[in-house]
Amino acid sequence: MQRYVIYKRVSTVDQGKSGLGLEAQSRDIAIYLDTYSPEPFEVVGEYVDVLSGKNDDRPELIKAIDQAKRDKATLLVAKLDRLSRKVSFISHLIDDPKLALRVASMPHADKFQLHIYAALAEQEREFISQRTKAALRQAKERGQKLGGLRDKTMKRNIAIQEQAQKRASNLESIVVPLRDRGDSLRDIAAALNKAGIKTARGAEWQAPQVKRVLDRLAS
Structure with missing residues:
Protein backbone atom coordinates (compact mmCIF):
# COMPACT_ATOMS: atom_id res chain seq x y z
CA MET A 1 0.00 0.00 0.00
CA GLN A 2 1.22 3.48 -0.90
CA ARG A 3 1.60 5.67 2.18
CA TYR A 4 1.67 9.46 2.30
CA VAL A 5 2.65 12.10 4.81
CA ILE A 6 1.06 15.41 3.80
CA TYR A 7 2.74 18.74 4.48
CA LYS A 8 1.14 22.16 4.04
CA ARG A 9 2.39 25.66 4.72
CA VAL A 10 0.76 29.07 4.88
CA SER A 11 2.70 32.30 5.23
CA THR A 12 0.73 34.19 7.85
CA VAL A 13 -1.26 33.52 10.98
CA ASP A 14 -4.35 34.95 9.30
CA GLN A 15 -4.08 32.44 6.46
CA GLY A 16 -3.64 29.67 8.98
CA LYS A 17 -6.74 30.69 10.92
CA SER A 18 -8.96 31.39 7.91
CA GLY A 19 -8.04 28.23 6.06
CA LEU A 20 -7.94 30.05 2.71
CA GLY A 21 -4.43 28.97 1.85
CA LEU A 22 -4.90 25.53 3.36
CA GLU A 23 -8.11 24.95 1.42
CA ALA A 24 -6.37 25.41 -1.93
CA GLN A 25 -3.53 23.10 -0.92
CA SER A 26 -5.96 20.46 0.32
CA ARG A 27 -7.82 20.63 -2.99
CA ASP A 28 -4.66 20.08 -5.05
CA ILE A 29 -3.52 17.22 -2.84
CA ALA A 30 -6.95 15.58 -3.10
CA ILE A 31 -6.79 15.81 -6.91
CA TYR A 32 -3.38 14.15 -6.89
CA LEU A 33 -4.51 11.33 -4.61
CA ASP A 34 -7.69 10.69 -6.60
CA THR A 35 -6.11 10.95 -10.05
CA TYR A 36 -2.42 10.06 -9.92
CA SER A 37 -1.71 7.99 -6.81
CA PRO A 38 -1.33 4.23 -6.98
CA GLU A 39 -4.15 2.43 -5.21
CA PRO A 40 -4.73 1.55 -2.50
CA PHE A 41 -3.14 4.41 -0.56
CA GLU A 42 -3.18 5.64 3.01
CA VAL A 43 -2.48 9.07 4.53
CA VAL A 44 -0.53 8.30 7.69
CA GLY A 45 0.25 11.86 8.79
CA GLU A 46 -0.52 15.51 8.10
CA TYR A 47 1.45 18.57 9.23
CA VAL A 48 1.00 22.33 8.83
CA ASP A 49 3.46 25.19 9.35
CA VAL A 50 2.39 28.84 9.55
CA LEU A 51 5.42 30.91 8.56
CA SER A 52 7.16 32.62 5.66
CA GLY A 53 8.71 30.72 2.77
CA LYS A 54 12.00 32.50 3.53
CA ASN A 55 12.19 30.77 6.92
CA ASP A 56 13.70 27.28 6.73
CA ASP A 57 13.28 26.61 10.46
CA ARG A 58 10.06 24.62 10.21
CA PRO A 59 9.22 22.32 13.10
CA GLU A 60 6.21 20.70 11.41
CA LEU A 61 8.15 20.01 8.21
CA ILE A 62 10.86 18.31 10.24
CA LYS A 63 8.21 16.13 11.88
CA ALA A 64 6.68 15.33 8.49
CA ILE A 65 10.05 14.31 7.04
CA ASP A 66 10.88 12.18 10.08
CA GLN A 67 7.57 10.32 9.87
CA ALA A 68 7.84 9.84 6.10
CA LYS A 69 11.26 8.22 6.55
CA ARG A 70 10.18 6.18 9.55
CA ASP A 71 7.00 4.86 7.93
CA LYS A 72 8.56 4.54 4.45
CA ALA A 73 5.93 6.95 3.18
CA THR A 74 6.04 9.62 0.47
CA LEU A 75 6.11 13.27 1.53
CA LEU A 76 3.34 14.96 -0.46
CA VAL A 77 3.01 18.74 -0.92
CA ALA A 78 0.63 20.78 -3.05
CA LYS A 79 3.29 23.02 -4.63
CA LEU A 80 7.07 23.05 -4.59
CA ASP A 81 7.23 26.47 -2.91
CA ARG A 82 5.38 25.07 0.11
CA LEU A 83 8.66 23.39 1.03
CA SER A 84 10.81 26.49 0.57
CA ARG A 85 11.63 29.33 -1.78
CA LYS A 86 15.33 28.48 -1.73
CA VAL A 87 16.85 26.18 -4.34
CA SER A 88 19.50 24.96 -1.90
CA PHE A 89 16.91 23.87 0.67
CA ILE A 90 14.72 22.11 -1.89
CA SER A 91 17.74 20.43 -3.48
CA HIS A 92 18.76 19.04 -0.10
CA LEU A 93 15.35 17.39 0.28
CA ILE A 94 15.23 16.14 -3.31
CA ASP A 95 18.69 14.57 -3.02
CA ASP A 96 17.96 12.80 0.27
CA PRO A 97 18.03 9.09 -0.70
CA LYS A 98 15.86 8.18 2.30
CA LEU A 99 13.05 10.60 1.42
CA ALA A 100 10.44 10.07 -1.30
CA LEU A 101 8.86 13.33 -2.45
CA ARG A 102 5.90 14.12 -4.70
CA VAL A 103 4.43 17.49 -5.70
CA ALA A 104 0.69 17.43 -6.39
CA SER A 105 0.74 20.25 -8.95
CA MET A 106 3.53 18.48 -10.89
CA PRO A 107 2.44 14.84 -10.66
CA HIS A 108 4.84 13.52 -13.31
CA ALA A 109 7.92 15.59 -12.42
CA ASP A 110 11.10 13.68 -11.66
CA LYS A 111 13.96 14.91 -9.44
Missing part, protein backbone atom coordinates in the same frame (compact mmCIF):
# COMPACT_ATOMS: atom_id res chain seq x y z
CA PHE A 112 15.78 16.68 -12.28
CA GLN A 113 12.64 18.55 -13.32
CA LEU A 114 11.95 19.59 -9.73
CA HIS A 115 15.47 21.04 -9.56
CA ILE A 116 14.76 23.05 -12.71
CA TYR A 117 11.40 24.35 -11.50
CA ALA A 118 12.91 25.42 -8.18
CA ALA A 119 15.77 27.24 -9.93
CA LEU A 120 13.42 29.03 -12.33
CA ALA A 121 11.15 30.16 -9.50
CA GLU A 122 14.12 31.54 -7.56
CA GLN A 123 15.37 33.39 -10.64
CA GLU A 124 11.97 34.98 -11.16
CA ARG A 125 11.80 36.13 -7.52
CA GLU A 126 15.32 37.56 -7.76
CA PHE A 127 14.44 39.48 -10.92
CA ILE A 128 11.30 40.91 -9.33
CA SER A 129 13.33 41.96 -6.29
CA GLN A 130 15.96 43.67 -8.45
CA ARG A 131 13.31 45.40 -10.54
CA THR A 132 11.65 46.74 -7.40
CA LYS A 133 14.96 48.02 -6.02
CA ALA A 134 15.75 49.70 -9.33
CA ALA A 135 12.38 51.44 -9.37
CA LEU A 136 12.91 52.69 -5.82
CA ARG A 137 16.36 54.02 -6.71
CA GLN A 138 14.98 55.81 -9.76
CA ALA A 139 12.20 57.38 -7.72
CA LYS A 140 14.72 58.58 -5.13
CA GLU A 141 17.03 60.04 -7.76
CA ARG A 142 14.37 61.96 -9.68
CA GLY A 143 15.25 65.62 -9.73
CA GLN A 144 18.81 64.94 -8.56
CA LYS A 145 21.92 65.35 -10.67
CA LEU A 146 23.41 62.02 -11.63
CA GLY A 147 27.10 61.21 -11.54
CA GLY A 148 29.38 61.37 -14.54
CA LEU A 149 29.25 58.93 -17.43
CA ARG A 150 32.29 57.01 -16.20
CA ASP A 151 30.78 56.56 -12.74
CA LYS A 152 27.48 55.36 -14.16
CA THR A 153 29.23 52.96 -16.53
CA MET A 154 31.26 51.48 -13.69
CA LYS A 155 28.18 50.99 -11.54
CA ARG A 156 26.33 49.40 -14.44
CA ASN A 157 29.19 46.99 -15.13
CA ILE A 158 29.34 45.99 -11.47
CA ALA A 159 25.59 45.37 -11.48
CA ILE A 160 25.88 43.23 -14.62
CA GLN A 161 28.63 41.13 -13.04
CA GLU A 162 26.59 40.65 -9.88
CA GLN A 163 23.55 39.58 -11.88
CA ALA A 164 25.63 37.11 -13.89
CA GLN A 165 27.04 35.60 -10.70
CA LYS A 166 23.57 35.27 -9.16
CA ARG A 167 22.22 33.66 -12.31
CA ALA A 168 25.10 31.17 -12.30
CA SER A 169 24.33 30.34 -8.66
CA ASN A 170 20.67 29.77 -9.50
CA LEU A 171 21.66 27.31 -12.23
CA GLU A 172 24.18 25.48 -10.04
CA SER A 173 21.77 22.76 -8.93
CA ILE A 174 21.09 21.94 -12.60
CA VAL A 175 24.39 22.26 -14.46
CA VAL A 176 26.76 20.88 -11.81
CA PRO A 177 25.01 17.48 -11.42
CA LEU A 178 24.95 17.12 -15.21
CA ARG A 179 28.64 17.96 -15.46
CA ASP A 180 29.51 15.60 -12.60
CA ARG A 181 27.78 12.69 -14.29
CA GLY A 182 29.91 13.28 -17.39
CA ASP A 183 27.64 15.30 -19.68
CA SER A 184 29.46 17.48 -22.20
CA LEU A 185 28.94 21.24 -22.40
CA ARG A 186 26.82 20.67 -25.50
CA ASP A 187 24.70 18.07 -23.68
CA ILE A 188 24.13 20.45 -20.75
CA ALA A 189 23.13 23.22 -23.16
CA ALA A 190 20.67 20.86 -24.85
CA ALA A 191 19.16 19.91 -21.47
CA LEU A 192 18.65 23.56 -20.53
CA ASN A 193 17.05 24.30 -23.90
CA LYS A 194 14.79 21.25 -23.63
CA ALA A 195 13.65 22.44 -20.20
CA GLY A 196 12.73 25.84 -21.64
CA ILE A 197 15.41 27.77 -19.75
CA LYS A 198 16.73 30.77 -21.67
CA THR A 199 19.97 32.67 -21.35
CA ALA A 200 20.03 36.11 -19.74
CA ARG A 201 19.35 37.59 -23.19
CA GLY A 202 16.45 35.24 -23.88
CA ALA A 203 18.33 33.05 -26.35
CA GLU A 204 19.01 29.33 -26.45
CA TRP A 205 22.06 27.92 -24.72
CA GLN A 206 25.30 27.04 -26.47
CA ALA A 207 28.35 25.22 -25.10
CA PRO A 208 30.45 28.42 -24.55
CA GLN A 209 27.68 29.96 -22.43
CA VAL A 210 27.47 26.84 -20.27
CA LYS A 211 31.25 26.99 -19.82
CA ARG A 212 31.02 30.59 -18.61
CA VAL A 213 28.42 29.59 -16.03
CA LEU A 214 30.60 26.74 -14.77
CA ASP A 215 33.64 29.04 -14.70
CA ARG A 216 31.74 31.55 -12.57
CA LEU A 217 30.72 28.81 -10.16
CA ALA A 218 34.34 27.69 -9.86
CA SER A 219 35.69 31.21 -9.26
Whole structure:
Protein backbone atom coordinates (compact mmCIF):
# COMPACT_ATOMS: atom_id res chain seq x y z
CA MET A 1 0.00 0.00 0.00
CA GLN A 2 1.22 3.48 -0.90
CA ARG A 3 1.60 5.67 2.18
CA TYR A 4 1.67 9.46 2.30
CA VAL A 5 2.65 12.10 4.81
CA ILE A 6 1.06 15.41 3.80
CA TYR A 7 2.74 18.74 4.48
CA LYS A 8 1.14 22.16 4.04
CA ARG A 9 2.39 25.66 4.72
CA VAL A 10 0.76 29.07 4.88
CA SER A 11 2.70 32.30 5.23
CA THR A 12 0.73 34.19 7.85
CA VAL A 13 -1.26 33.52 10.98
CA ASP A 14 -4.35 34.95 9.30
CA GLN A 15 -4.08 32.44 6.46
CA GLY A 16 -3.64 29.67 8.98
CA LYS A 17 -6.74 30.69 10.92
CA SER A 18 -8.96 31.39 7.91
CA GLY A 19 -8.04 28.23 6.06
CA LEU A 20 -7.94 30.05 2.71
CA GLY A 21 -4.43 28.97 1.85
CA LEU A 22 -4.90 25.53 3.36
CA GLU A 23 -8.11 24.95 1.42
CA ALA A 24 -6.37 25.41 -1.93
CA GLN A 25 -3.53 23.10 -0.92
CA SER A 26 -5.96 20.46 0.32
CA ARG A 27 -7.82 20.63 -2.99
CA ASP A 28 -4.66 20.08 -5.05
CA ILE A 29 -3.52 17.22 -2.84
CA ALA A 30 -6.95 15.58 -3.10
CA ILE A 31 -6.79 15.81 -6.91
CA TYR A 32 -3.38 14.15 -6.89
CA LEU A 33 -4.51 11.33 -4.61
CA ASP A 34 -7.69 10.69 -6.60
CA THR A 35 -6.11 10.95 -10.05
CA TYR A 36 -2.42 10.06 -9.92
CA SER A 37 -1.71 7.99 -6.81
CA PRO A 38 -1.33 4.23 -6.98
CA GLU A 39 -4.15 2.43 -5.21
CA PRO A 40 -4.73 1.55 -2.50
CA PHE A 41 -3.14 4.41 -0.56
CA GLU A 42 -3.18 5.64 3.01
CA VAL A 43 -2.48 9.07 4.53
CA VAL A 44 -0.53 8.30 7.69
CA GLY A 45 0.25 11.86 8.79
CA GLU A 46 -0.52 15.51 8.10
CA TYR A 47 1.45 18.57 9.23
CA VAL A 48 1.00 22.33 8.83
CA ASP A 49 3.46 25.19 9.35
CA VAL A 50 2.39 28.84 9.55
CA LEU A 51 5.42 30.91 8.56
CA SER A 52 7.16 32.62 5.66
CA GLY A 53 8.71 30.72 2.77
CA LYS A 54 12.00 32.50 3.53
CA ASN A 55 12.19 30.77 6.92
CA ASP A 56 13.70 27.28 6.73
CA ASP A 57 13.28 26.61 10.46
CA ARG A 58 10.06 24.62 10.21
CA PRO A 59 9.22 22.32 13.10
CA GLU A 60 6.21 20.70 11.41
CA LEU A 61 8.15 20.01 8.21
CA ILE A 62 10.86 18.31 10.24
CA LYS A 63 8.21 16.13 11.88
CA ALA A 64 6.68 15.33 8.49
CA ILE A 65 10.05 14.31 7.04
CA ASP A 66 10.88 12.18 10.08
CA GLN A 67 7.57 10.32 9.87
CA ALA A 68 7.84 9.84 6.10
CA LYS A 69 11.26 8.22 6.55
CA ARG A 70 10.18 6.18 9.55
CA ASP A 71 7.00 4.86 7.93
CA LYS A 72 8.56 4.54 4.45
CA ALA A 73 5.93 6.95 3.18
CA THR A 74 6.04 9.62 0.47
CA LEU A 75 6.11 13.27 1.53
CA LEU A 76 3.34 14.96 -0.46
CA VAL A 77 3.01 18.74 -0.92
CA ALA A 78 0.63 20.78 -3.05
CA LYS A 79 3.29 23.02 -4.63
CA LEU A 80 7.07 23.05 -4.59
CA ASP A 81 7.23 26.47 -2.91
CA ARG A 82 5.38 25.07 0.11
CA LEU A 83 8.66 23.39 1.03
CA SER A 84 10.81 26.49 0.57
CA ARG A 85 11.63 29.33 -1.78
CA LYS A 86 15.33 28.48 -1.73
CA VAL A 87 16.85 26.18 -4.34
CA SER A 88 19.50 24.96 -1.90
CA PHE A 89 16.91 23.87 0.67
CA ILE A 90 14.72 22.11 -1.89
CA SER A 91 17.74 20.43 -3.48
CA HIS A 92 18.76 19.04 -0.10
CA LEU A 93 15.35 17.39 0.28
CA ILE A 94 15.23 16.14 -3.31
CA ASP A 95 18.69 14.57 -3.02
CA ASP A 96 17.96 12.80 0.27
CA PRO A 97 18.03 9.09 -0.70
CA LYS A 98 15.86 8.18 2.30
CA LEU A 99 13.05 10.60 1.42
CA ALA A 100 10.44 10.07 -1.30
CA LEU A 101 8.86 13.33 -2.45
CA ARG A 102 5.90 14.12 -4.70
CA VAL A 103 4.43 17.49 -5.70
CA ALA A 104 0.69 17.43 -6.39
CA SER A 105 0.74 20.25 -8.95
CA MET A 106 3.53 18.48 -10.89
CA PRO A 107 2.44 14.84 -10.66
CA HIS A 108 4.84 13.52 -13.31
CA ALA A 109 7.92 15.59 -12.42
CA ASP A 110 11.10 13.68 -11.66
CA LYS A 111 13.96 14.91 -9.44
CA PHE A 112 15.78 16.68 -12.28
CA GLN A 113 12.64 18.55 -13.32
CA LEU A 114 11.95 19.59 -9.73
CA HIS A 115 15.47 21.04 -9.56
CA ILE A 116 14.76 23.05 -12.71
CA TYR A 117 11.40 24.35 -11.50
CA ALA A 118 12.91 25.42 -8.18
CA ALA A 119 15.77 27.24 -9.93
CA LEU A 120 13.42 29.03 -12.33
CA ALA A 121 11.15 30.16 -9.50
CA GLU A 122 14.12 31.54 -7.56
CA GLN A 123 15.37 33.39 -10.64
CA GLU A 124 11.97 34.98 -11.16
CA ARG A 125 11.80 36.13 -7.52
CA GLU A 126 15.32 37.56 -7.76
CA PHE A 127 14.44 39.48 -10.92
CA ILE A 128 11.30 40.91 -9.33
CA SER A 129 13.33 41.96 -6.29
CA GLN A 130 15.96 43.67 -8.45
CA ARG A 131 13.31 45.40 -10.54
CA THR A 132 11.65 46.74 -7.40
CA LYS A 133 14.96 48.02 -6.02
CA ALA A 134 15.75 49.70 -9.33
CA ALA A 135 12.38 51.44 -9.37
CA LEU A 136 12.91 52.69 -5.82
CA ARG A 137 16.36 54.02 -6.71
CA GLN A 138 14.98 55.81 -9.76
CA ALA A 139 12.20 57.38 -7.72
CA LYS A 140 14.72 58.58 -5.13
CA GLU A 141 17.03 60.04 -7.76
CA ARG A 142 14.37 61.96 -9.68
CA GLY A 143 15.25 65.62 -9.73
CA GLN A 144 18.81 64.94 -8.56
CA LYS A 145 21.92 65.35 -10.67
CA LEU A 146 23.41 62.02 -11.63
CA GLY A 147 27.10 61.21 -11.54
CA GLY A 148 29.38 61.37 -14.54
CA LEU A 149 29.25 58.93 -17.43
CA ARG A 150 32.29 57.01 -16.20
CA ASP A 151 30.78 56.56 -12.74
CA LYS A 152 27.48 55.36 -14.16
CA THR A 153 29.23 52.96 -16.53
CA MET A 154 31.26 51.48 -13.69
CA LYS A 155 28.18 50.99 -11.54
CA ARG A 156 26.33 49.40 -14.44
CA ASN A 157 29.19 46.99 -15.13
CA ILE A 158 29.34 45.99 -11.47
CA ALA A 159 25.59 45.37 -11.48
CA ILE A 160 25.88 43.23 -14.62
CA GLN A 161 28.63 41.13 -13.04
CA GLU A 162 26.59 40.65 -9.88
CA GLN A 163 23.55 39.58 -11.88
CA ALA A 164 25.63 37.11 -13.89
CA GLN A 165 27.04 35.60 -10.70
CA LYS A 166 23.57 35.27 -9.16
CA ARG A 167 22.22 33.66 -12.31
CA ALA A 168 25.10 31.17 -12.30
CA SER A 169 24.33 30.34 -8.66
CA ASN A 170 20.67 29.77 -9.50
CA LEU A 171 21.66 27.31 -12.23
CA GLU A 172 24.18 25.48 -10.04
CA SER A 173 21.77 22.76 -8.93
CA ILE A 174 21.09 21.94 -12.60
CA VAL A 175 24.39 22.26 -14.46
CA VAL A 176 26.76 20.88 -11.81
CA PRO A 177 25.01 17.48 -11.42
CA LEU A 178 24.95 17.12 -15.21
CA ARG A 179 28.64 17.96 -15.46
CA ASP A 180 29.51 15.60 -12.60
CA ARG A 181 27.78 12.69 -14.29
CA GLY A 182 29.91 13.28 -17.39
CA ASP A 183 27.64 15.30 -19.68
CA SER A 184 29.46 17.48 -22.20
CA LEU A 185 28.94 21.24 -22.40
CA ARG A 186 26.82 20.67 -25.50
CA ASP A 187 24.70 18.07 -23.68
CA ILE A 188 24.13 20.45 -20.75
CA ALA A 189 23.13 23.22 -23.16
CA ALA A 190 20.67 20.86 -24.85
CA ALA A 191 19.16 19.91 -21.47
CA LEU A 192 18.65 23.56 -20.53
CA ASN A 193 17.05 24.30 -23.90
CA LYS A 194 14.79 21.25 -23.63
CA ALA A 195 13.65 22.44 -20.20
CA GLY A 196 12.73 25.84 -21.64
CA ILE A 197 15.41 27.77 -19.75
CA LYS A 198 16.73 30.77 -21.67
CA THR A 199 19.97 32.67 -21.35
CA ALA A 200 20.03 36.11 -19.74
CA ARG A 201 19.35 37.59 -23.19
CA GLY A 202 16.45 35.24 -23.88
CA ALA A 203 18.33 33.05 -26.35
CA GLU A 204 19.01 29.33 -26.45
CA TRP A 205 22.06 27.92 -24.72
CA GLN A 206 25.30 27.04 -26.47
CA ALA A 207 28.35 25.22 -25.10
CA PRO A 208 30.45 28.42 -24.55
CA GLN A 209 27.68 29.96 -22.43
CA VAL A 210 27.47 26.84 -20.27
CA LYS A 211 31.25 26.99 -19.82
CA ARG A 212 31.02 30.59 -18.61
CA VAL A 213 28.42 29.59 -16.03
CA LEU A 214 30.60 26.74 -14.77
CA ASP A 215 33.64 29.04 -14.70
CA ARG A 216 31.74 31.55 -12.57
CA LEU A 217 30.72 28.81 -10.16
CA ALA A 218 34.34 27.69 -9.86
CA SER A 219 35.69 31.21 -9.26
